[in-house]
Amino acid sequence: MTTIVTYTTWLTTTSLVRVPTCQSTVSIAYKHQQWWLDCYVCRQQQCRSSDSHTAILNHASGLRPHPPANHSIGNSVFRPSRVSHPLNNDALSRALMDPQYPTQPLMDFEEWTLDLGKLNMGMPFAQGAFGKLYKGTYNGEDVAIKLLEKPENDLERAQLMEQQFAQEVMMLATLKHPNIVRFIGACRKPIVWCIVTEYAKGGSVRQFLMRRQNRSVPLKLAVKQALDVQGNGLCSWIRSDNLLIFSDKSIKIADFGVARIEVQTEGMTPETGTYRWMAPEMIQHRPYTQKVDVYSFGIVLWELITGMLPFANMTAVQAAFAVVNKGVRPIVPPDCPPSLGEIMTRCWDANPDARPPFTEIVAMLENAEMEIMSTVRKARFRCCISEPMTTE
Structure with missing residues (x-):
């Protein structure tokens, strides 16, 4: 056909x-x-x-940068009940699941905000300069979880990363196509950003x-x-x-x-x-x-x-x-x-x-x-x- x-x-x-x-x-x-x-x-x-x-592809988006805050990944508290496998020194996953850090709005894409109560973190399987990829489950479905760390001492880089995080959320949420990974949802916290997609x-x-x-x-x-x-x-x-x-x-x-x-x-x-x-x-x-x-x-x-x-x-x-x-x-x-x-x-x-x-x-x-x-x-x-x- x-x-x-x-x-x-x-x-x-x-x-x-x-x-x-x-x-x-x-x-x-x-x-x-x-x-x-x-x-x-x-x-x-x-x-x-x-x-x-x-x-x-950079694009203007409704996701707004959040104001600087005095948060540190090193101070996050590990909540073992929220993580399906212990992750030694995995500050990113701890920061995401730690309730002391409030979830911030996705503005124009609020309906895509993750319910962290349904998210189970598995082990990381890939790592880049600014974050990690994990396998996990969301609402019982196998998913890929991308966590990105906000640079604490580089405001310019942090702002650019947040702009591109917003762009990625916008593209995944709006581009529906059989050859693009299916978007599950996203989450913003003061020191970590999360994007969840279907798992390959x-x-x-x-x-x-x-x-x-x-x-x-x-x-x-x-x-x-x-x-x-x-x-x-x-x-x-x-x-x-x-x-x-x-x-x-x-x-x-x-x-x-x-x-x-x-x-x-x-x-x-x-x-x-x-x-x-x-x-x-x-x-x-x-x-x-x-x-x-x-x-x-x-x-x-x-x-x-x-x-x-x-x-x-x-x-x-x-x-x-x-x-x-x-x-x-x-x-x-x-x-x-x-x-x-x-x-x-x-x-x-x-x-x-x-x-x-x-x-x-x-x-x-x-x-x-x-x-x-x-x-x-x-x-x-x-x-x-x-x-x-x-x-x-």
């Missing part, structure tokens, strides 16, 4: 960040979610991603690749479902650790994130964490179209084939410099089927107009599938068609 996505025009520019002029649908690439699960690629090398930065049992695409080790990634036939979409797209920052796999094998974009503030407060642009996947025109803040998604798709395809982090021997900023000034791209494996190599190199062409539209990419992937399955010499790419993908 052909899926058609309607897109809205994007973007105006402020002196600080780009913002959408109106509510938009999710990026074209995420409508092609089945592709991530339906090509045939092989994991060559386990690689741990050191980047925890994620992208966020399969983890991220990058975690999936790491778990596979040297085994092939079993992907099936759904390239035909991948897309028949045309028009202007909401330009996104596609990256393997921001795509989550759910138990029904669907893939959704997650975490509009605030970690990018880490670089922005140093006078650089806020997108630094996504540089490994970002098209040159976005890095340079030149005008861009949905072809930036095509570029990022090519980088993620390379990840699926190699299992490696793009530009793993560079920092994100070094990678950005190399991409823009040196024309550096990931190295296509010598035994990669030519058809897959062509898709990647065309997708990450420096000239956006030379990058193929997604409709053409789908056809190229279908042809690559036939080549992979008919070429004995490329046996390592013949990825166990009958083996079901699991999220265990």
